[in-house]
Amino acid sequence: MQEELQTMLKDCHLCPRNCGVDRLAGQKGFCGVDAGIMVARAALHMWEEPCISGKEGSGAVFFSGCSLGCAFCQNRTISKGQSGKVITVEYLAELFLDLQAQKANNINLVTAGHFLPQVREALILAKEQGLTIPVVYNSSGYEKAEMLRYLEGLVDIYLPDLKYLEADLAGKYSHAKDYPEVAMKALEEMVRQVGTPEFDERGMMKKGVIVRHLLLPGHVRNSKKVLEYLYGTYGDQIYISLMSQYTPMPAMKDDPQLSRKVTDREYDRLLDHAISLGVTNCFIQEGETAKESFIPEFNGEGV
Numbered sequence: 001m002q003e004e005l006q007t008m009l010k011d012c013h014l015c016p017r018n019c020g021v022d023r024l025a026g027q028k029g030f031c032g033v034d035a036g037i038m039v040a041r042a043a044l045h046m047w048e049e050p051c052i053s054g055k056e057g058s059g060a061v062f063f064s065g066c067s068l069g070c071a072f073c074q075n076r077t078i079s080k081g082q083s084g085k086v087i088t089v090e091y092l093a094e095l096f097l098d099l100q101a102q103k104a105n106n107i108n109l110v111t112a113g114h115f116l117p118q119v120r121e122a123l124i125l126a127k128e129q130g131l132t133i134p135v136v137y138n139s140s141g142y143e144k145a146e147m148l149r150y151l152e153g154l155v156d157i158y159l160p161d162l163k164y165l166e167a168d169l170a171g172k173y174s175h176a177k178d179y180p181e182v183a184m185k186a187l188e189e190m191v192r193q194v195g196t197p198e199f200d201e202r203g204m205m206k207k208g209v210i211v212r213h214l215l216l217p218g219h220v221r222n223s224k225k226v227l228e229y230l231y232g233t234y235g236d237q238i239y240i241s242l243m244s245q246y247t248p249m250p251a252m253k254d255d256p257q258l259s260r261k262v263t264d265r266e267y268d269r270l271l272d273h274a275i276s277l278g279v280t281n282c283f284i285q286e287g288e289t290a291k292e293s294f295i296p297e298f299n300g301e302g303v
Contacts, residue, residue, distance in 0.1 A: 005117035005150060009035045014116055014147055015067035016182050031114040032081030033065035040064050040077075040084040042095045042302035044104055049241055049283050051205040052106065052136060052159070059104030059133070061095060063112045068140040070163070071173045072216070072252050079111070085303045092122035095302070096131050105204050106134040106157065113143050116150060123154045134206055137190075141183035141211075142176060148189045158190035158209045165225040173216075173258075184229070187211065196237060197281075210239040210283070214246055215270055218257030223270050231277050241283040242270060 008014055009023045019029035026034045044057030052058050064084030066073070073079050087095075096107050107126075112119045123135060134156035141160040162183055164170040170179035190209050197208030211230055215223045223242075230240055244267040252258040267285075274282055 001150065002117065002121055005120065009117060015113055016142060016144055016178060017067055028081065030069065031065040031067045033114060036086040037089065037092055037115050037118045038064035038081065038084035038086050039303050040300065042099065044102060045108060048108065049210060051199060051203055054105045054202065054204050056103045056105055058106055058108040058136065059099030060108040060110055062110045063115055065114050066111050066140065067114050068142040068174050068176060072249060072258050074247050074249060076249065085300055087303065089118050089122045089125065093126040093129065096122065096126040097129060100131060100133050104133060106136050108136040108138055110138045111140065112137065113139060116147055120150055120154060141186055142179055143186040145185045145189040148186060152193050156194060156207045157205055158194060159212065160187060160190060161212045162187065162226050162230065163214065164222055165229055166222045169219065169222055191234060191238060197239060208239065210241055212241040212243060214243045215262050215267060216246055216258060217260050217262045217266065220266050220269050224273050227274055227277060227279065231279050236281050239281045239283065240279060242274065244285045
């Protein structure tokens with residue numbers, strides 16, 4: 001199976017972009033990276049959902065490059081594959097074990113899909129060497145369901161986004177009009193793999209799915225559709241995390257809607273809709289969250 005995955009890098013179709021480039025020969029696809037595992041940060045991270053970070057922090061490994069490439073991306077310094085350190089599979093496994101030694105509550109793989117063969121190999125190696133804490137797969141949601149199947153038994157918690165259910169919006173801001181259908185199929189596979197949420201005695205998640213949705217300014221309608229789909233399809237089988245932390249980045253300064261923050265009224269409308277639907281397994285944000293200080297420095301820490 002691992003050889004099969006490695007071969008895929010030679011004619012890369014790991015993600016829905018289906019670039020077909022030879023990443024083993026140094027070619028870069030839409031994700032912006034070749035086959036070299038590029039990591040921008042590996043450190044304890046305190047800003048995830050409470051059942052992921054806890055008091056000790058989540059062992060977050062931020063991978064460079066991205067297969068989605070949203071126009072409003074808050075992690076542009078790494079999502080374009082322009083910064084990070086290239087490491088081996090063996091060293092990646094060591095990073096996982098080092099984060100466990102630092103008392104991380106879990107290993108949090110942030111945007112790892114374009115390195116799926118290498119990450120899978122590193123997880124197997126780390127588990128053979130004593131990795132026991134849960135593994136979180138933190139994703140944009142723009143994943144092929146058939147690729148996610150290679151992670152079955154290795155990932156305990158899926159933490160995907162469901163950014164859009166309006167194809168035109170996905171096309172405008174992520175050049176991916178197929179995002180809704182792709183993300184829905186991916187989520188179905190994630191839920192199939194890990195099932196009903198489980199927590200330990202401290203309230204930390206051991207297994208399950210948390211779907212994140214970032215409310216975009218001026219697009220409450222899209223967010224309501226996302227909520228209706230998630231709760232109507234999965235009910236209490238998943239948790240939903242509704243985020244108001246959209247931070248206007250310089251690239252969006254001329255956009256009439258995305259050049260500003262989400263208003264309190266917009267977020268309250270979304271929360272009211274969640275209540276009206278009967279959503280209870282839900283994380284919300286309070287106070288001032290749209291700050292660049294919430295975006296970690298990608299300076300190679302821990303790598």
